[in-house]
Amino acid sequence: MTAPVGLGLARVTVAAPKRRIDVALPDSALVAELLPHLLRHAGEELADEGEEHGGWTLRRATGGELEPTRSLAVQGVRDGEVLHLAPRRLDWPELAYDDVVEVIASSARRVGRSWGNAATRRCALAVTSALFGLGVVNLLLSGPPWLAPGAAALGFAAVLGSLGAPHLLVGSAALVxxxxxxxxxxxxxxxxxxxxxxxxxxxxxxxLLCLFGMGPAGAAAVVVTLAISLLPGYPLAASWLGKLPVPPLPERPEEIMEDRPAPRRSVVFAAVARSHELLSGMLLATAVVSAAGTVVLVLNRSGAGELLALSAALALLLRGRLFPTPVQRVPLLVSGLAGLALLTFGMILRGSPGPARLVPLVLVATAAALVLTAGLMASRRAPSPYVGRVADIVDVLAIMALIPLACAVAGVFHAVQGLFASVG
Structure with a gap:
C-alpha cells in the first residue's frame, strides 16, 4: 500500500533503460535537480545518449510526465511508486479510459488535498482562540475609556469618510x-x-447603486445578497468557463451504445485544474465582498441590516462545509466567522459599561465551548446524516432570508408602501 509523501524522503523505484534503481529522493527537490544524479546512477552513457533525442524525463506508469520545475511532493509522488526514465521525445500513449467522470475525479484529487479530520481539529482550535480573543476585547472595553485609540480611529474614519462612490467606482474598475x-x-x-x-x-x-441614490447600507445589502445567492451556481459556472468536458446525455436508446471519442487525459487534467482555480477565485471574492459588506451593515446599526449580516454569516459557514479543499472552504469560513465577530463587537460597543458587558462575554464563552466540543467530536467521527440534512435546510433558509432583508435595508418596502399610499 502506498502512503502520501511527507516532508522528507520519497522512496521510489526508477526504471531506466538498462537497470532499475531503488532510491530515496528528497521530495522537496525539483525534478530537474534530481535528473543528473539519476542519470549518473542509471548508466554513464545515458547522458550522451540524451543529446540524440532531446534529453531524459521522468514519467509515471500512466505516461504522465513529471514537470521539471516542480518538486515530487507537489506533484503527488507517493512512496513505492515506479517512475520511468524515458527519452523526452518518446511517444508514450496515455492509458485509455471509459468514464470521463472517473478521470475528472482523479484529476480533482491531484489538484489539492481534501479537508480532513486534522483540518477540522485545527479549525476548531483556531475559532476557539479567536472567540477567546473577542472576550478579551470585551473585558478591555469594560474598563476606563481609551482616548488614544479613539482619537486614532477617529482620524482613520475622517480619512476614509472623505472617499465616496466615485472613488469606489474608479478603484473597482482598476481592480477589474x-x-x-x-x-x-x-x-x-x-x-x-x-x-x-x-x-x-x-x-x-x-x-453605481450609490451614485443612483441608494445609501451605503442598501448598496452593501444588495451586493452581499447577490454574491451569496449565487454561491450554489459557482461550481457550474466554473466548470463551464473552465471548459470541463462533460459526457453528453443520450437522447435516444441507440445512442447509449455509441462509442464517442473521449478527450485526452491531459486535456481533462488541465480543465479540472483551470476550473478549480476559477471556483476558488469566485469563492474568495464572495468572502471578501461579504466581509466588507458586513462592516457597512454593522456600522449602519439597523435591525434589518444586522439580521442580514447574521444570515449572510450563517450561509457562508454552512455553504463552506460543502467544498472539499481547504483553499475553497477556508475563505468562506473566515468570512462567516468575521461577520459573527463584527456583530458581537457591535453589540459590545452598544452595551452600557458595567455588569451589562458580561452578557456578550457569557455568549462568547458559551460559543467557544460549543465550537471546541463540536470540532473535536467531528474530527474523530463524521457527523450524522441527519445533522447534515438539518444543516442543508438551515443553509437554504439563510440564503432565502437574504432577499427580503436586503429589500428592507435598501428601503424597497418603504418605497412600495409610499407608492400604494399615494395611489390610495
Missing part, C-alpha cells in the same frame, strides 16, 4: 482591469486575480 490582465498574463495564482476581478465587479456595482 488588473485582475483580468493578471489572469491572462500570469500562469500561477489564478485564483487571486479572479478574486480581484470579482471583488472589483461587486465594488463597481455598489458604487
Amino acid at each position: 482591469v488588473f485582475g483580468v490582465a493578471g489572469s491572462v498574463g500570469v500562469a500561477a495564482a489564478q485564483r487571486v486575480f479572479i478574486a480581484g476581478a470579482g471583488t472589483g465587479i461587486a465594488g463597481g456595482l455598489a458604487a
